[in-house]
Amino acid sequence: xxxxxxxxxxxxxxxxxxxxxxxxxxxxxxxxxxxxxxxxxxxxxxxxxxxxxxxxxxxxxxxxxxxxxxxxxxxxxxxxxxxxxxxxxxxxxxxxxxxxxxxxxxxxxxxxxxxxxxxxxxxxxxxxxxxxxxxx
Numbered sequence: 154x155x156x157x158x159x160x161x162x163x164x165x166x167x168x169x170x171x172x173x174x175x176x177x178x179x180x181x182x183x184x185x186x187x188x189x190x191x192x193x194x195x196x197x198x199x200x201x202x203x204x205x206x207x208x209x210x211x212x213x214x215x216x217x218x219x220x221x222x223x224x225x226x227x228x229x230x231x232x233x234x235x236x237x238x239x240x241x242x243x244x245x246x247x248x249x250x251x252x253x254x255x256x257x258x259x260x261x262x263x264x265x266x267x268x269x270x271x272x273x274x275x276x277x278x279x280x281x282x283x284x285x286x287x288x289x
Contacts, residue, residue, distance in 0.1 A: 159204075166205050183217060191220030196228045203234035207241060213250045215242035219258050222277070229270045236273055240280040248287045256281070256289040 173181050186202060189195045199221045206214050218235035221227045227235070239259070242250060262268065263277050 162201065163205055163208065166201070167209060170211070182214065186214065186217040190218060191226065193226045196231045199227055199231045200234055203231065203238050207234065207238040210245065212242040212246045215239050216251055216255050219255060222259075222262055222273075224267050224269070229273060232268070232273045233270070233276060236276040236280060240276055240283070243280055243283040243287070248284070248289050251284065251289060253289050256284040259284065
């Protein structure tokens with residue numbers, strides 16, 4: 154599931170998240186993501202969060218990665234990994250964990266022209282197309 158050299162950090166994150174779920178503290182997880190995803194910098198933490206959500210398939214958390222897709226806030230690897238998690242969320246669960254506001258944010262990002270990395274643009278466009286197809 155996770156790369157061997159990174160496994161300890163992802164296991165620690167998973168333990169923390171599972172404990173919060175078991176305690177009924179889902180909002181604590183959301184608060185933690187919201188504390189650094191919309192901030193400039195912190196690319197390592199953002200990348201770990203995006204990859205954790207992708208590899209663990211905790212699709213219910215993917216929407217909280219959206220603030221990090223802003224090129225003014227995050228590097229291209231972070232943006233791509235956030236978009237990849239979002240894309241797989243749409244493909245795996247449909248509209249179950251996403252809202253029309255999430256689609257609107259992604260659409261504004263795609264239409265803004267601020268993204269210059271083709272791999273981010275392509276992934277964002279694919280995720281947006283899937284959201285639109287689902288009626289979001």
